[in-house]
Amino acid sequence: MPLSSSSPRFIFSARSKLTVAQALSNHRWVRGLRGSLSNVAMVQCFQLWDELQLSNLSQEPDTIRWKASSDGNFSVSSAYDLFFMARESCPYGELIWQAGAPSKIRFFLWLVAKGRMGWPHEDCCHLCGREHEDCHHLFVSCNFTNRVWRLMRAWINIVFPLPGQNDCNITDWWIEARRCFRTGYRKIFDSVFMLTCWLIWKERNARIFDQKMCSPDQLVEDIKEEIMVWKTTAVFKDCNSTANL
Ligand SMILES: [Zn+2]
Incomplete structure (x- = not known):
């Protein structure tokens, strides 16, 4: 076609x-x-x-197959089951979908949290140049990412674990880190967490597709600028205070 x-x-x-x-x-x-x-x-x-x-092309002629049935034929009962399957619960889903962040970033984080960032992985991470790139490396164990979060932590001035520090995945780290904030500040941290991941992802893409790169310090300055934009455009909704952020 x-x-x-x-x-x-x-x-x-x-x-x-x-x-x-x-x-x-x-x-x-x-x-x-x-x-x-x-x-x-x-x-x-x-x-x-x-x-x-999940797709594989074959040499056979195209046919229509209903994926929800094992025999490939449509049935009302399978469509009914499909309706409830769509309500699959995700332990971090509520946090992600209710966070103060643009919808494209919430969707992006949802893919990251589900480990479904199916983008073509590079043989070597373009951020640190050391290890094979995958979702966990990019957002948890990469030295560049770690440096960005170390700078962010110093700026926020709240002690919370850094990604990769406790050998957990990104969502477990996120939950652990947000617990270090008082309740009224956790939604702000959620937004900052999402924004930071998003800009790390954009930095990765800029290096690959535009041959542009910036240092962790420069990226953190970009994150701070974007946070100011989010504050003025009321992205930080329903938060008690934005304090240092
Ligand atoms: Zn890396």
Whole structure:
């Protein structure tokens, strides 16, 4: 099936006339993305990437298969079960979805928390240049990330564990760290946590796709600036005080 760049449905794709098989080969569809992705496009991109991890093309003719049934045939009971499956509970879901942060960042954190950041991993982390890049490394064990959080902790002036310090995953660390704050400040920390992860992710992308890089100190200055923007635009909703933040 050709992907036509002339169609408004493919406005972010620079590669025209690719078949699906060609687009999937070595993730050519990702390399063909162009322009600045909108929030909606970014969310769809993450979702599509996740979906494609589970797909395998074969030489057989296309058929329609209902994924919710083991035999591939649609049934009302399977659709009913699917409805309740969609309500799968996530222990961190409420914190993420109710946090004071733009929706694209909350969705991003949801993928990170679920370990479903299916973006193509680099052989070597572009932030520290030392280890293989994966979701856990990028947001927990990377030296660059650790340095950013060390600087953030010094600025916030509250003692909380650093990511990777207690050998736990990112969500366990987040929960442990937020407990170090008084109740009225925890939602602010949630926002700062999300923003910091988001800007670390953007720094990673800037290094790979734009050949631009900044130091942990510069990134922390960017985080502080963005926090000020969030304060003035009331992103920190329902918080008792923003204190030093
Ligand atoms: Zn690293």
